[in-house]
Amino acid sequence: MLAKRIIPCLDIKQGRVVKGVSFVGLRDAGDPLELSRRYNEQSADELVFLDITASHENRGLTLDLAARLARVLFIPFTIGGGITTLEEIHEIVTAGADKVSINTAAVKDPQLISRGAERFGSQCIVVAMDVKHKGQGWEVYTHGGRRPTGLDALQWAREVERRGAGEILLTSMDQDGQQTGYDLEITAQISQALKIPVIASGGGGTIDHFYEALTTGHADAVLAASVFHYGTYTVSQLKAALRERGVPVRLTPEMLKASRQGA
Amino acid sequence: MIAIIDYGVGNLYNLKNALDYQQLDCRIVNDPEQLEAASHVILPGVGAFRPAMDQFLAAGMEEVLRGHVAAAKPFLGICVGMQLMFEQSEEDGLHQGLGLLGGRVVRFQHELKVPQIGWNQVAVQREDPLLEGIADGSYFYFVHSYYARLSDSTDALGLTEYGEMFPAIVSRRNMWGVQFHPEKSQDPGLRLLKNFAALKPE
Numbered sequence: 001m002l003a004k005r006i007i008p009c010l011d012i013k014q015g016r017v018v019k020g021v022s023f024v025g026l027r028d029a030g031d032p033l034e035l036s037r038r039y040n041e042q043s044a045d046e047l048v049f050l051d052i053t054a055s056h057e058n059r060g061l062t063l064d065l066a067a068r069l070a071r072v073l074f075i076p077f078t079i080g081g082g083i084t085t086l087e088e089i090h091e092i093v094t095a096g097a098d099k100v101s102i103n104t105a106a107v108k109d110p111q112l113i114s115r116g117a118e119r120f121g122s123q124c125i126v127v128a129m130d131v132k133h134k135g136q137g138w139e140v141y142t143h144g145g146r147r148p149t150g151l152d153a154l155q156w157a158r159e160v161e162r163r164g165a166g167e168i169l170l171t172s173m174d175q176d177g178q179q180t181g182y183d184l185e186i187t188a189q190i191s192q193a194l195k196i197p198v199i200a201s202g203g204g205g206t207i208d209h210f211y212e213a214l215t216t217g218h219a220d221a222v223l224a225a226s227v228f229h230y231g232t233y234t235v236s237q238l239k240a241a242l243r244e245r246g247v248p249v250r251l252t253p254e255m256l257k258a259s260r261q262g263a
Numbered sequence: 264m265i266a267i268i269d270y271g272v273g274n275l276y277n278l279k280n281a282l283d284y285q286q287l288d289c290r291i292v293n294d295p296e297q298l299e300a301a302s303h304v305i306l307p308g309v310g311a312f313r314p315a316m317d318q319f320l321a322a323g324m325e326e327v328l329r330g331h332v333a334a335a336k337p338f339l340g341i342c343v344g345m346q347l348m349f350e351q352s353e354e355d356g357l358h359q360g361l362g363l364l365g366g367r368v369v370r371f372q373h374e375l376k377v378p379q380i381g382w383n384q385v386a387v388q389r390e391d392p393l394l395e396g397i398a399d400g401s402y403f404y405f406v407h408s409y410y411a412r413l414s415d416s417t418d419a420l421g422l423t424e425y426g427e428m429f430p431a432i433v434s435r436r437n438m439w440g441v442q443f444h445p446e447k448s449q450d451p452g453l454r455l456l457k458n459f460a461a462l463k464p465e
Contacts, residue, residue: 002375002425003382003402040449045382071280074449076404093274098447121273121310123380123406166406167380197380220376250382250402252450257398 003250004214005045005221006235008228013053015061032065036073042235043252051081063095070096078126089116101169103128104142107149110163117164127160128169138186145173157190172202179205187217199223207241214247265289265460266301270322273309281446281453287460295327304331308343312352315343335437337462345440349411363438365414373426378408385421385431393439395458401451403443410442
């Protein structure tokens with residue numbers, strides 16, 4: 001059975017991880033490579049790197065990071081943040097990233113989705129949507145959640161799919177950083193309306209939250225930052241707990257072996 | 264030397280990275296002469312079947328590839344590269360493939376999400392040197408909407424369930440094909456590539 005994916009997200013500034021990360025035994029908590037290796041050992045299914053400087057001058061550092069990651073890490077990874085052109089997508093993919101995540105630029109110019117999918121394949125184009133509850137529905141925001149667009153989240157999600165995006169990364173701004181749970185309602189609405197996978201983001205705190213997002217919320221994957229960075233629990237601990245509750249998750253060869261021996 | 268065939272479809276560097284990481288001698292090749300020098304050949308590929316087939320034919324390496332296969336040297340198709348090994352594909356019309364294996368590439372017919380994106384398990388059907396040291400039920404990373412429906416079910420080396428059972432790994436004589444991306448499947452994927460490199464011509 002297809003496994004539900006657990007995806008740690010790392011914010012990158014000038015080639016370094018920002019936001020506190022408190023793993024025991026890390027020599028350098030700001031080194032994206034060392035952190036990525038650690039998450040990989042914990043059986044993270046993918047990684048997402050969000051370039052929060054996202055200026056043209058700093059792009060070189062991100063490209064360099066992608067190239068270094070691709071030489072030592074053999075799971076899919078996505079790079080997002082400030083991507084506006086096909087040329088930038090090309091640079092990032094050529095450096096070794098499997099996918100790019102586009103957000104504000106996709107709303108400004110939806111053709112970027114279609115052209116990107118046509119040139120690099122749908123599997124490469126992840127559209128990130130930041131949404132906020134409004135009246136009966138949810139509104140899409142851009143510019144890092146600062147600017148309302150007037151777009152209805154469900155309608156925008158349908159257009160994103162129609163234009164050939166491979167996946168949607170859905171962040172609930174109401175829930176983000178709260179650790180009080182994902183927004184199950186909009187996640188379920190979009191995931192059930194679409195054929196492409198939806199990655200739920202924003203609000204993951206307890207193991208229950210992840211479980212709910214993947215069951216009631218119908219999410220295909222969950223993304224989280226703080227709970228993993230601060231070591232509340234590891235990706236493998238989360239996966240073991242989810243598996244116990246019947247959620248299909250990928251276990252590493254060691255975990256597989258241990259679970260067989262236990263059975 | 265392992266030749267990775269470059270015919271303008273997709274990013275080959277991650278595959279090369281996965282081989283380089285294990286110190287396996289490989290080269291990205293885009294002409295028949297270089298291909299002829301290879302002991303092992305990998306045909307990668309992403310995107311749709313027909314443009315991939317067209318570009319492969321236009322790259323002028325078909326004859327050398329057929330010669331390689333006929334000479335019983337190891338050959339591996341990955342993702343769309345695997346699909347090209349079959350007789351036909353139903354993607355956007357009916358199109359001819361290389362016909363190295365019998366069968367037709369068809370779309371998933373079920374209510375689950377398509378494409379299948381993510382990690383899924385492979386049930387090993389028989390012993391094979393390609394799977395040496397890889398546990399039955401290991402997870403590999405998939406991205407695809409189509410799969411090969413085999414004429415001869417004994418070509419299936421590994422089966423995966425996604426709404427229906429489909430062949431994730433096929434093999435016949437000196438030919439192997441994988442629907443998933445070994446270069447993105449961490450340890451089991453790396454091991455599979457290493458095993459491929461260790462295969463001897465028949």
